[in-house]
Amino acid sequence: MTDEEDSEDGSEAQRASKRSSGERSDPRDVVRRERFSGGPARDFLSSLAADERIFAADLAVDRAHVVMLAEQDIVDEADAAAILEALADVEAAGHGELPDGEDVHAAIETAVIDRVGARGGRMHTARSRNDEVATCIRYRLREDVLDVAEATLAAREVLADAAADHTDTVMPGFTHLQPAQPTTLGHYLSSYESALARDTDRLLDAYERVNRSPLGAAAFAGTPFDVDRERTAELLGFDGLVVNSMDAASARDFLVETTAAAATLATTLSGLAEDLVVYSTQGYVELADEYASTSSIMPQKKNPDTMELVRGTAGDAAAGLNGLLSTLKGLPRAYNRDLQRAHPHAFEAVEAVEAATEVAAGAVATADWRTEALSAAAGEGFSTATGVADLLAMAGVPFRTAHEVVARAAEEGSDYAACEAAAEAVLSESLDAYVDREAVEAALDPETSVASRDSVGGPAPAAVENALAEARDDIDADAAAVESRRADLAAAENGLEAEVATYV
Ligand code: ARG
Numbered sequence: 001m002t003d004e005e006d007s008e009d010g011s012e013a014q015r016a017s018k019r020s021s022g023e024r025s026d027p028r029d030v031v032r033r034e035r036f037s038g039g040p041a042r043d044f045l046s047s048l049a050a051d052e053r054i055f056a057a058d059l060a061v062d063r064a065h066v067v068m069l070a071e072q073d074i075v076d077e078a079d080a081a082a083i084l085e086a087l088a089d090v091e092a093a094g095h096g097e098l099p100d101g102e103d104v105h106a107a108i109e110t111a112v113i114d115r116v117g118a119r120g121g122r123m124h125t126a127r128s129r130n131d132e133v134a135t136c137i138r139y140r141l142r143e144d145v146l147d148v149a150e151a152t153l154a155a156r157e158v159l160a161d162a163a164a165d166h167t168d169t170v171m172p173g174f175t176h177l178q179p180a181q182p183t184t185l186g187h188y189l190s191s192y193e194s195a196l197a198r199d200t201d202r203l204l205d206a207y208e209r210v211n212r213s214p215l216g217a218a219a220f221a222g223t224p225f226d227v228d229r230e231r232t233a234e235l236l237g238f239d240g241l242v243v244n245s246m247d248a249a250s251a252r253d254f255l256v257e258t259t260a261a262a263a264t265l266a267t268t269l270s271g272l273a274e275d276l277v278v279y280s281t282q283g284y285v286e287l288a289d290e291y292a293s294t295s296s297i298m299p300q301k302k303n304p305d306t307m308e309l310v311r312g313t314a315g316d317a318a319a320g321l322n323g324l325l326s327t328l329k330g331l332p333r334a335y336n337r338d339l340q341r342a343h344p345h346a347f348e349a350v351e352a353v354e355a356a357t358e359v360a361a362g363a364v365a366t367a368d369w370r371t372e373a374l375s376a377a378a379g380e381g382f383s384t385a386t387g388v389a390d391l392l393a394m395a396g397v398p399f400r401t402a403h404e405v406v407a408r409a410a411e412e413g414s415d416y417a418a419c420e421a422a423a424e425a426v427l428s429e430s431l432d433a434y435v436d437r438e439a440v441e442a443a444l445d446p447e448t449s450v451a452s453r454d455s456v457g458g459p460a461p462a463a464v465e466n467a468l469a470e471a472r473d474d475i476d477a478d479a480a481a482v483e484s485r486r487a488d489l490a491a492a493e494n495g496l497e498a499e500v501a502t503y504v
Contacts, residue, residue, distance in 0.1 A: 047340050051104035053347055055095040057136040058104050060496065061215065062087055062112075064235035065132075066123055067499045074126060074225050079119045081503040086115040088504070103340075105129045105136075126225035130249040130335040131217040137343045138254065139236060142211045143489070144347065145258055148354045149203040149482050152265065155361035156193045156200070156475050160468055162364055163189035167461040167468075170446050171284070171374035172383055179381030182446035185369060186468075187459035192272050193471050199265040200478050206257045207485065213238035214248030220334030221245060235499065237492025250334045252324075255346040259324050262346075262353040263317035269353075269360045270314035273307035276363065280304045283373050288366035291359070306359050313356040320349035378446035382414035387443040387452065395434040401426065416440055 051058075063084060070080035090098070090111045099114065101107030106129070113120035166185035173183035213236060216222075216229035222245040229241055242248040279285040286302075293305035324345040327338055385406045392402035409422035419440055423431035431440065442448040454460030457467060 045102055045337075046100075047103045048098065048101055048107055050344055052095045054133075054136040054140050055098075055104055055108075056091075057139040058108055058132070059087055059091050060139060060236060060493070061132060061135050062108060062123060063500050064232045064496055065127060065215065067235060067496070067503070068228050068232045069122070069125055069225075070503065071231065072226050072228055074227070075122045077503065079122050082116040083112055083120055083123050084500050085504050086112040086120060089115060103129065103133070105132050126218065126223040126227050127215065128217075128219035128249070130219050131214050131245075133339075134214040134217075134242075134249060134251070135236070137346075138210050138212065138214070138238070141255075141258060141343075141346065141350070142207060142485075144350045144354070145203050145207045145210060145261075146482055146485055146489075148262060148265070148350055148357065149200050149207070149478070151354050151357035151361070152196050152200040152203065153475055153479050153482065155357050155364070156196050156471070158361045158365045159189050159193040159196070160471050160475065162367075162369075163187075163193065163464065164468055166369065166371070167464045169369065169371045169374060170378040170450055172377045172380060173459075177278070179377075179383045181386055182378040182383050182449050183459040184450055184461065184464060185371070185374060186461065186464040188275075189364070190464055190467055190471065192268070194467075195268045196265070197471065197474055197478070199261065199268055202261040202264060203258075204478065204481055206254065206261050208239070210254045210258060211237075211239050211485075212242045212254075213240070214242045214251070217242070217245035217248035220249040235492065235496045237489045239488075246334045250331075252328055252339060252342050255324055255343055256321070256328065259317070259321045259346045259349045262349045263314070263321045266314035266317040266349075266353045266356060269356055270311040272360060272364075273310035276307045276367070277304045277311070280307075282377070284370055284377070286368045286370065287363055288368070291363040291366060306363055310356045310360050310363075313352050317349045317353050320345040375446070378450075379414075379444075382410050384444045384446060384449045385410055385414070387449045388419055388440060391435050391439055391443050397427070397434060415444065 066075065066080050066083050066087075069075040070077055075083075087108075090108055093111075095104070097111075098104070098107040099110045101110055109120070109124055112123060163186040166189065167187075169185040170182055171185050171188065172179045173181050173188070213229065213233035215232045215236070216227045233241055242251060276285060276287065280287060287304050287306070289302075291304070291306045292302045294303065295301035324342055327342045327345070331338055388409075389399065389402040389406045392405060393399040397405070405422045405426045406419065408426055409418040412418040412421060416437060420431045423429065423434070427434075431437075443452070451460050454463045457463065
């Protein structure tokens with residue numbers, strides 16, 4: 001009978017007597033030790049269901065590890081081949097067909113041993129589930145980070161396109177949700193493109209630290225086997241190692257920064273979503289039907305529910321970040337089972353925020369902006385007042401005094417006559433001693449007001465056009481950065497597949 005045959009032959013008593021008689025024990029006798037996993041806490045201990053997210057990652061990590069073990073002559077080629085073949089079979093069967101286990105790592109190992117016998121247990125030579133799970137999380141999360149970064153790129157493109165369509169659309173700008181100064185819809189939309197550009201940056205920056213390999217750290221204390229950590233890192237497409245083995249097994253700060261980047265992005269989007277809710281109320285915008293919802297009782301209702309859920313996602317992401325930090329705070333070195341509850345926070349946050357980003361982008365892309373309502377509202381609430389004060393200040397009146405003149409005017413009205421009366425009262429001189437009437441009337445006009453604010457980053461159409469040209473260059477550069485990381489990962493995946501093919 002060969003090693004790999006799984007046989008029920010021979011009673012436990014016979015095997016025990018073989019062992020006590022000093023005969024070399026049959027490795028089948030020691031294949032599974034269910035010592036600690038059958039009790040009432042079985043389900044509580046197990047992360048198998050949640051580990052579905054890292055099923056594919058674990059298979060890749062197993063493959064890279066086995067290839068390395070064979071290359072280093074730690075496992076012979078026949079055993080490596082048997083294990084790699086079994087892994088293909090386990091993959092084809094899928095996560096749902098895994099045997100019971102404390103987690104996906106144990107379950108896959110059991111599934112391999114079920115297929116090839118005790119030699120399947122050689123797969124776990126020179127590693128621990130501690131370095132294994134840390135590697136799997138990073139392997140999976142880096143793809144997720146790129147997915148979210150890509151979603152931000154698509155959203156930025158949508159915002160830039162919509163902004164370009166509306167560089168001339170004058171609208172009210174608000175502070176404290178009160179009419180403040182006229183701006184343009186292009187300037188407004190471009191402001192969110194700028195914010196999302198930083199969100200892309202934060203994600204790509206986090207990626208650099210996510211994409212490091214902890215594999216080979218074993219439980220935390222390294223291994224006496226002559227492992228080649230650089231080789232497994234290379235096979236798995238990591239840009240280097242988390243070197244210190246204790247740090248490698250313990251570190252979860254990469255989850256914190258990724259979740260923080262996701263929560264920050266969600267917070268950015270929540271502001272955009274809130275604006276769209278308010279603008280819908282004001283009749284400044286109408287969301288496309290696909291991005292709205294209705295009431296089960298009030299037939300006339302069209303509600304911006306998608307934007308409310310985007311706004312709500314920021315709360316979930318912040319809660320996830322908080323949960324993650326609370327779990328990690330004060331954990332002793334090196335591995336503690338609390339860590340099993342850490343990474344789900346990150347995965348859930350990243351997944352939800354990616355969906356929210358896509359929905360926000362879709363809503364903006366399909367929104368119907370009511371340009372007439374926007375420009376009609378642009379001058380409401382004497383929103384051009386600051387421009388008149390600026391004019392007086394340009395004519396030599398100290399700004400505080402100019403502010404006082406226009407504040408006084410605002411009590412009476414928002415036209416030339418009100419400004420004139422206020423100038424008499426505050427300056428004891430007529431307004432046209434400082435500025436001529438035409439200039440004041442131009443400043444009172446929302447469109448001219450906007451056009452006058454043409455310095456870098458301002459709302460004037462030309463300034464927004466310049467900003468958008470730069471934004472498009474940045475989007476292209478970030479897209480290339482995402483693309484090159486994707487290409488590196490795909491190359492590593494193909495490389496690993498080719499290595500595995502030399503064994504099976
Ligand atoms: N399922 C575990 C986790 O997610 C894997 C590591 C278990 N290691 C251990 N020593 N109990 O963290």
